[in-house]
Amino acid sequence: MAIETRIIQPDELEIAVQLLRQGECVAFPTETVYGLGANALNTKAVQKIFQVKGRPADNPLIVHIYNKEQVQELVIAYDPIVDQLMERFWPGPLSLILPKSDRVPTVVSGGLDTVAIRMPDHPVALALLEMVDLPIAAPSANLSGKPSPTRAEHVFHDLQGRIPVIIDGGPTGWGVESTVLDCTVKPFRILRPGGVTYEQLKEVVPVEVDPSVNHAVVVDQPRSPGMKYKHYAPNAKVIVVKGDHAPQIINQLANSPEYQHLKRGVLAVEENLHLYPGMIVLNLGPKQEQKTIASRLYHLLRQADSIGLDVVFVEGFTDDNVGMAIMNRLRRASGNQIIQS
Ligand code: AMP
Ligand code: MG
Numbered sequence: 001m002a003i004e005t006r007i008i009q010p011d012e013l014e015i016a017v018q019l020l021r022q023g024e025c026v027a028f029p030t031e032t033v034y035g036l037g038a039n040a041l042n043t044k045a046v047q048k049i050f051q052v053k054g055r056p057a058d059n060p061l062i063v064h065i066y067n068k069e070q071v072q073e074l075v076i077a078y079d080p081i082v083d084q085l086m087e088r089f090w091p092g093p094l095s096l097i098l099p100k101s102d103r104v105p106t107v108v109s110g111g112l113d114t115v116a117i118r119m120p121d122h123p124v125a126l127a128l129l130e131m132v133d134l135p136i137a138a139p140s141a142n143l144s145g146k147p148s149p150t151r152a153e154h155v156f157h158d159l160q161g162r163i164p165v166i167i168d169g170g171p172t173g174w175g176v177e178s179t180v181l182d183c184t185v186k187p188f189r190i191l192r193p194g195g196v197t198y199e200q201l202k203e204v205v206p207v208e209v210d211p212s213v214n215h216a217v218v219v220d221q222p223r224s225p226g227m228k229y230k231h232y233a234p235n236a237k238v239i240v241v242k243g244d245h246a247p248q249i250i251n252q253l254a255n256s257p258e259y260q261h262l263k264r265g266v267l268a269v270e271e272n273l274h275l276y277p278g279m280i281v282l283n284l285g286p287k288q289e290q291k292t293i294a295s296r297l298y299h300l301l302r303q304a305d306s307i308g309l310d311v312v313f314v315e316g317f318t319d320d321n322v323g324m325a326i327m328n329r330l331r332r333a334s335g336n337q338i339i340q341s
Contacts, residue, residue, distance in 0.1 A: 021132065
């Protein structure tokens, strides 16, 4: 049964606090993307997250806290160097996977014996977490498989009628989900790149990037199946073209018999906007500003759908710094349709 979904302002947090205490789900802003939170210690509450999103039960959630002392009840003994990571990067977009304690229900960890924890760097998220004073399990507040929400209206679009409240904190800062770092293996391993980069982590502790992150299946033709890797994806078909000749390749493809009759669009950097005559072109931001590009990416992928594009070509990026997170999401959104030019 559909319920009424209210959008509330950050000065109305008490409403959200009450709902969370009653075992309900609430969407809230963080510095990465909007989260769909529930009391992490309440199995029934956490099960609602999976129902609302249509999320597979084996995909674990990240537990959000506002105070480092909250970590202790959630975990058992871990490598002491992790404290240095918390010190340096929290609050911030870094989720740390640690051995979980029995306090954390298995529904949160997707049946694993580990738990991912982070402290978000957003005043509304931190205020909410402090007021409710419970660890809050929260994945991104989108329907499973869709691009993560970076604005309250994205959450409303996906989850309207399914959740009671969305806290509107405006557009999120980073726009891509947190870095997920497994601290239960040596060296520590990046399972998902995000705002805290490989380069930054390496300054504190030896780290490896999981091979799945840069699962760079480079294809000659944009028709490779690989759809099982699809995620963060709009309804439009996404084709990523990397390299110096990206604009030429995109124009050639767009005007090929396969695509010329479709509604085509391009996500391009500001410098290249003029290179795509006759196509709908959306601005990712200046080429050198990785953070701007990351923050706009999901919004523009959603815009591709609201415009009704059939196919969206995206200029690709290098894998350094935040580029690793951007390319990881594009790889998944495109089902690995990455063309190197
Ligand atoms: P989301 O919040 O929707 O971005 O999803 C949370 C991400 O963290 C997913 O990619 C999960 O697979 C990952 N994650 C959360 N907990 C764990 C864990 N204990 N072990 C491995 N990955 C995890
Ligand atoms: Mg997600």
